[in-house]
Amino acid sequence: MVSIVAEHVGVELAGRPVVRDVSAAFRPGSFVGILGPNGAGKSTLVRALLGLVPASGLVRIGEAPLNDLTRRQIARKVAYLPQGQALHWPLSVERLVALGRLPHLTPYSRIGADDREAIARAMALAEVDMLAGRIATELSGGERARVLLARALAVEASALIADEPLASLDPAHQLQGMEILRGQADSGKLVLAVFHDLNLAMRFCDRLLVLDAGRLVADGPPETVLTPQLLADVYGITAAFGGAGQRLVVPLERMR
Numbered sequence: 001m002v003s004i005v006a007e008h009v010g011v012e013l014a015g016r017p018v019v020r021d022v023s024a025a026f027r028p029g030s031f032v033g034i035l036g037p038n039g040a041g042k043s044t045l046v047r048a049l050l051g052l053v054p055a056s057g058l059v060r061i062g063e064a065p066l067n068d069l070t071r072r073q074i075a076r077k078v079a080y081l082p083q084g085q086a087l088h089w090p091l092s093v094e095r096l097v098a099l100g101r102l103p104h105l106t107p108y109s110r111i112g113a114d115d116r117e118a119i120a121r122a123m124a125l126a127e128v129d130m131l132a133g134r135i136a137t138e139l140s141g142g143e144r145a146r147v148l149l150a151r152a153l154a155v156e157a158s159a160l161i162a163d164e165p166l167a168s169l170d171p172a173h174q175l176q177g178m179e180i181l182r183g184q185a186d187s188g189k190l191v192l193a194v195f196h197d198l199n200l201a202m203r204f205c206d207r208l209l210v211l212d213a214g215r216l217v218a219d220g221p222p223e224t225v226l227t228p229q230l231l232a233d234v235y236g237i238t239a240a241f242g243g244a245g246q247r248l249v250v251p252l253e254r255m256r
């Protein structure tokens with residue numbers, strides 16, 4: 001199992017600092033949520049953790065500095081579900097999920113029995129078996145999101161980074177998505193995911209990070225991170241807290 005460590009990570013895009021001096025260590029077996037307003041730098045931070053955007057500071061995956069790893073090595077260690085990915089090729093769902101096995105193949109090897117088993121496990125876990133024969137470009141937004149989650153699960157990497165995996169899912173499938181991610185963490189993997197749903201993040205994650213204007217402004221257990229003061233400072237909203245352990249958050253009003 002693999003950990004990911006960020007030390008003083010910064011990213012500039014178009015000459016503007018988008019992620020500023022973020023340090024955090026992510027351990028196997030934990031489910032970490034990244035929250036923050038639109039444009040706070042969440043996607044850019046996770047892309048920096050994967051080496052997909054040039055960054056200052058240091059990222060380590062396991063013991064290895066990111067820069068010492070090839071793209072293929074990174075892709076085998078950390079599965080990535082990008083935000084709102086568009087699909088351009090009319091592949092069957094099963095073939096799309098099979099792309100999750102690419103990091104394990106060489107240009108000369110073919111999909112084997114192990115790969116087929118991993119694909120079947122991922123499709124069963126994401127409950128997309130019934131879509132197997134469908135053409136991926138013809139799916140609804142929510143169906144596509146679940147198939148792309150299955151593709152990320154098919155990697156069977158030690159860590160999974162998911163950027164807004166719940167976007168376009170109905171409430172039942174949002175819960176299913178969170179249960180899957182929770183299950184992955186409970187099986188010993190590191191799960192790092194970007195969310196906007198405060199309630200689901202509060203309920204399912206072990207730890208929450210909050211980014212605001214590129215800076216890490218909170219990092220800790222959900223109930224200590226998501227406070228009325230933080231919601232006011234970061235999102236500019238008032239919210240009511242209730243339910244067991246005050247883990248139900250209802251955004252009430254914008255303050256500005």
Ligand SMILES: Nc1ncnc2c1ncn2[C@@H]1O[C@H](COP(=O)(O)OP(=O)(O)OP(=O)(O)O)[C@@H](O)[C@H]1O
Nearest residue numbers: 013014018036037038039040041042043044045083
């Ligand atoms: N390629 C780019 N060139 C210039 N600026 C960019 C680029 N990509 C993102 N940005 C800017 O960087 C900032 C952070 O973007 P990022 O996508 O990381 O935010 P986010 O927190 O994931 O937002 P959201 O919740 O809206 O998805 C934003 O202001 C965005 O406009």
